[in-house]
Amino acid sequence: MKTTKYFLLLIGIFLSAYCLINFSSCDDAGTIPTNMTAGQISLNQANLKQMDPNVDGVFQLWIALDTASSREWYSAGRFNMTPSGGIIGTDGNAVVFNFSGDTNKLHLAAHALVTLEKDNDLVPSAYRIMSGPLTVYADSITGTLTLAGGEALGNVGVVLGALLGPNDTNYAKGYYILNSPTTSNAECLRGLWFRDDQGNSMTPNLNLPGGSGWKYEAWLYNIQSQQYYSMGRFRNFNTADEDGAGICAGPDPGYDVPGQDWIVTNPPVCPAVSNLNNGTYRPFISLEPANESGTALSQPFFLRLFDRESQIPNLLCGQRDPFFRSMTHDAKVPRATIRIFR
Numbered sequence: 001m002k003t004t005k006y007f008l009l010l011i012g013i014f015l016s017a018y019c020l021i022n023f024s025s026c027d028d029a030g031t032i033p034t035n036m037t038a039g040q041i042s043l044n045q046a047n048l049k050q051m052d053p054n055v056d057g058v059f060q061l062w063i064a065l066d067t068a069s070s071r072e073w074y075s076a077g078r079f080n081m082t083p084s085g086g087i088i089g090t091d092g093n094a095v096v097f098n099f100s101g102d103t104n105k106l107h108l109a110a111h112a113l114v115t116l117e118k119d120n121d122l123v124p125s126a127y128r129i130m131s132g133p134l135t136v137y138a139d140s141i142t143g144t145l146t147l148a149g150g151e152a153l154g155n156v157g158v159v160l161g162a163l164l165g166p167n168d169t170n171y172a173k174g175y176y177i178l179n180s181p182t183t184s185n186a187e188c189l190r191g192l193w194f195r196d197d198q199g200n201s202m203t204p205n206l207n208l209p210g211g212s213g214w215k216y217e218a219w220l221y222n223i224q225s226q227q228y229y230s231m232g233r234f235r236n237f238n239t240a241d242e243d244g245a246g247i248c249a250g251p252d253p254g255y256d257v258p259g260q261d262w263i264v265t266n267p268p269v270c271p272a273v274s275n276l277n278n279g280t281y282r283p284f285i286s287l288e289p290a291n292e293s294g295t296a297l298s299q300p301f302f303l304r305l306f307d308r309e310s311q312i313p314n315l316l317c318g319q320r321d322p323f324f325r326s327m328t329h330d331a332k333v334p335r336a337t338i339r340i341f342r
Contacts, residue, residue: 036341039106041076041097043087045336048114048129049302050081055295057118058090059129063099063340064151066110073113073123074101099340109134109141112338113151116289126213127289128152129303130334141340147333153214159205160305161326161333174202174237174306175320176283178276182250182261188317189275191245192283193259194218194237196320201237201257202306208235217288218258219300220273223311224280228300229271231260233288248273279311304332 043061051058061076077097078090089095099106112134116127131149134141148157160172180191195201208214218231218241232241237258245254248270250263262273273281284307286300305327315321327333 038342039099039103040341041099042339042341043097043336044338045087045334046085047332047334048081048085048336050083051116053080053090053118056289056301057116057127060115060117060121060124061097061338062113062115062124063101063109063134064111064113065101065105065108067108071110072101074099075122076100078117103342106141106340106342107136109136109340111149111151112143112145113149114145114334114336124151126211128213130336132338134338134340137342139342141338141342143338145336145338147335153208153212156206156208159203172203172206172306172326173322175200175322176259177318177320178312178315179255179318180250180261180263181254182245182252183263184252185317187250187261187263189277190263190273191249191259191261192220192231192276192312193255193257194285195255195257195259196322197318199255203237206237210235213290214287215290216258216285216305217300218260218285219283220260220276221282221284222271222280223282227271228298229273230297231283232258234258277312277314282308282311284308303327303334 041061048059058078058080060078062073063076065072065074076099077095079087079095080090082088087095110133111131113124113131114129115124116129117125128151130145130147131151132143132145134143146157147153147160153160174194175196176192176194177197178189178192179185180187182191208216212235215233215235217233220229220231222229232243232246234241240254240256241258246260246262248264249261254261262270264270265272284300284304287303287305288301307327308321313321
């Protein structure tokens, strides 16, 4: 019995010493993984969607090394998604992520980031989807990436509830009303504005900074024709969007919040929107790359931050609809975990 105990003790000492000497070969539990080399990366994600490389670009994974005076970014690979949510390379085949810098400096790894890229940039673009800090262990480096990461949307992502669960009642939410200020509300069922019946706008502290690579965009979706109508782009929920009341509005000013009136009918530029609470329409707000062009402008990006997910109810003029839910409430926030082997 004593001989067996001594033997097991010696085995444990041997494995511990092996892991200390060859720390690139052991995980945090002291288990020796197979077929993993220094700099190889494991990435697991949820809620990213397949991109059209010609329209939106592709995803790119970045690793930041920090010193006392600077931060330097290294690419770990570009990738796309399958319709079923699998990660693939830009060539459509399986992808292996690898740190592109000196693996002897991985102890300086401080942050991971996923961006949207159209070109082979040497530094991350402004279209930052999720990020998170990294924790360095003897054999590997791990982290969790979210919309609320400091290199992504930061405080705005926190307010949006990127770290909250679907059962949390404190998720970001907002309101809209049906009114047509550009006709002094004479045709109130032909306008939709993102405010409540007291004039208050959406959840506070959601304004995007001017240097952000993103803009909000409000949409009206026709359930029957499956068409999307843009209601304007903006970075601030407390001021009018970029096209004001819209090109289909009446003669009077709109509200000083994002929204639109459809008073003029001139298809396809001005669709025939005559009754927004007839069960045909549904509103939502997406996060869009600020530099979109061409066909990308006619379709919402997959990051739908607020979505009613059903038709507009039978609202009275000026009555708010409080059931405008956040992406977090419906568990659709992009999220990832990363592990870099040393």
